[in-house]
Amino acid sequence: MTIDATDRRIIAATQGGLPLVPAPYAAVAAGLGMKEDVLCARLREMQAQGVIRRIAVAPNHYALGMVANGMSVWDVEDGQIAELGTLVGALDYVSHCYERPRALPAWRYNLFAMIHGASREAVEDKRQAIAALLGPACRAHDILYSTRILKKTGLRLRPKEG
The missing domain is CATH 3.30.70.920 (Lrp/AsnC effector binding domain/regulation of amino acid metabolism (RAM) domain)
Incomplete structure (x- = not known):
């Protein structure tokens, strides 16, 4: 399991969370100077290889009333x-x-x-x-x-x- 420089840039750009905009993957892709479909394909490939486990929401349960x-x-x-x-x-x-x-x-x-x-x-x-x-x-x-x-x-x- 290895990642190249582009994968590393994708991980760095997404590890803090996706932007809260209507098209978050398009925004990340634009920031990296690539097309959205290329970004998504690389994310799927990294997930298939086990480099990343998942992309998910991490809610603050306390803020949602789950104290x-x-x-x-x-x-x-x-x-x-x-x-x-x-x-x-x-x-x-x-x-x-x-x-x-x-x-x-x-x-x-x-x-x-x-x-x-x-x-x-x-x-x-x-x-x-x-x-x-x-x-x-x-x-x-x-x-x-x-x-x-x-x-x-x-x-x-x-x-x-x-």
Whole structure:
């Protein structure tokens, strides 16, 4: 997986977010001196190669009224984690869901899902709904509540040296 100078310029131009204009890709392309279709093709190719994972909105949940945000953690059967993670990740109140290795004996959890709600009570109700969805494949669960936003950006490329 390698990127050339043009890919690096595209990443640098988009890593801080797309401009809030009616045609954001056209604006980025114009700023880079290329055509919009070329920019989009290169973004798709970088995504296909795994250079970039996705292009997505990163909302400020607090500004949207979602002031209770909790990282729920689940101890689920390893053989069912892909299927169950897909179900949990599809819930409209889960912003991201992923598998992580256990760190036994201290940390038994292998499925993580960020739950958002207007109150802790609402998040707890959603957590109980997830527990019901997971059923007997879930042996234990817990939640860690956010108290502030620490990071809302993805990876940043440093300028290439030399």
